[in-house]
Amino acid sequence: MTHESFENEQGKQNKVALVVGANGVIGKNLIDHLVSLKDWEIIGLSRRGGEEKGHVRYISVDLLDRDDSQDKLRGLTNVTHIFYTAYQDRPTWAELVPPNLAMLKNTLETIEEVTTNLEHVSIMQGYKVYGGHLGPFKTPARETDAQFMPPEFMLDQQNYLEKQQAGKAWSWTAIRPSVVCGFGLGNPMNLAMVIAVYASISKELRLPLRFPGKPGAFDKLLEMTDAGLLAKAIVWAATNKACANQAFNINNGDLFRWNEMWPKIAHYFELEEAPPIPMSLDIIMADKEPVWNDMINKYGLAQTPYKDVSSWGFGDFVFSWDYDMFADGSKARRFGFHEYIDTEAMFIDIFDDFRKRKLIP
Numbered sequence: 001m002t003h004e005s006f007e008n009e010q011g012k013q014n015k016v017a018l019v020v021g022a023n024g025v026i027g028k029n030l031i032d033h034l035v036s037l038k039d040w041e042i043i044g045l046s047r048r049g050g051e052e053k054g055h056v057r058y059i060s061v062d063l064l065d066r067d068d069s070q071d072k073l074r075g076l077t078n079v080t081h082i083f084y085t086a087y088q089d090r091p092t093w094a095e096l097v098p099p100n101l102a103m104l105k106n107t108l109e110t111i112e113e114v115t116t117n118l119e120h121v122s123i124m125q126g127y128k129v130y131g132g133h134l135g136p137f138k139t140p141a142r143e144t145d146a147q148f149m150p151p152e153f154m155l156d157q158q159n160y161l162e163k164q165q166a167g168k169a170w171s172w173t174a175i176r177p178s179v180v181c182g183f184g185l186g187n188p189m190n191l192a193m194v195i196a197v198y199a200s201i202s203k204e205l206r207l208p209l210r211f212p213g214k215p216g217a218f219d220k221l222l223e224m225t226d227a228g229l230l231a232k233a234i235v236w237a238a239t240n241k242a243c244a245n246q247a248f249n250i251n252n253g254d255l256f257r258w259n260e261m262w263p264k265i266a267h268y269f270e271l272e273e274a275p276p277i278p279m280s281l282d283i284i285m286a287d288k289e290p291v292w293n294d295m296i297n298k299y300g301l302a303q304t305p306y307k308d309v310s311s312w313g314f315g316d317f318v319f320s321w322d323y324d325m326f327a328d329g330s331k332a333r334r335f336g337f338h339e340y341i342d343t344e345a346m347f348i349d350i351f352d353d354f355r356k357r358k359l360i361p
Helices: 027-039 066-073 091-113 153-165 192-202 227-238 258-268 289-299 312-318 328-332 345-354
Strands: 015-020 038-045 058-061 081-084 120-124 170-177 177-182 224-226 246-250
Touching: 015 027, 015 091, 027 038, 027 177, 027 227, 058 066, 066 091, 081 091, 081 227, 091 153, 120 153, 120 227, 153 170, 170 227, 177 192, 177 227, 177 345, 192 258, 192 289, 192 312, 192 345, 224 227, 224 345, 227 246, 246 328, 258 345
Parallel strands: 015 038, 015 081, 038 058, 081 120, 120 170, 170 246, 177 224
Antiparallel strands: none
16 A cells, blocks of 8 residues: 555545654654554654554665655655654764754655645654753743753754744644653663663562662652653644644653652562662663573563663663753643643553563563
């Protein structure tokens, strides 16, 4: 089935989603949600490609390469919605800007050249747009907060999008989740996987579960964003005209502190809890690959390489927040998005899912 022939029962051309970064936590969950809605054709872009299924097909493309982008995307003449969730990691804030801006430009400008159907472009941001990664910032953060001194690739992407959209028929939205939790392998920013693997290895080594972050991070307020809830919000914003050309904070709707959540996580993994000790996961977990491989054989787990479940640097980043990290999500509610989820329930559901997938014992 080609996208040219994809029509609904009334013969009307359906919406065609181009999901950029299709194999990431956000992209995977977004595709799952779009599939459930029935009236979308979905094209997933990633370097690794993917397996075609139903209304979903995948294209393997290097979006950093302008020629490859144009070659692979020139046939996508019916794309109506671009959902941009791709991310390239780099060691410094400044080095993040060129590749992440280039991938967005190569995608959008190529699609603009070949389609007259484009209705919307959605980009993923986060609380880095408020300076949350730099240190204590104004909380709750709001979409109207002033920008800060660059570099910050998310702001560069939004500024580019605003200029590119001027005078065009399509619109854009910038979606700003907190830490996104869900299933996705090989992702550099997967906190749920960090916690699950850290807890599982702690259990295997007969150790209590210790919070490894900064001392001041244990009692600060923060929030999470469930990947399934985020997917619903992304599509909601992209298909509601009232949301055009605006940014929205998207979060679960509740706040928590690690000193309350950590014992509940320990209980799930049937572990004792012990007082926090500041430890860099990137350092202390670097030599645990043999333990992981033994666990795979011992418990009959999926053959998942240690590097694909290791986001230790990101875990260190999140557990270092010795200041409040939350934003005001009421704008989305005022505009009509009323989904929410209990964060403790989210963690439990994700850990259950990891067990069903045989990722952890």
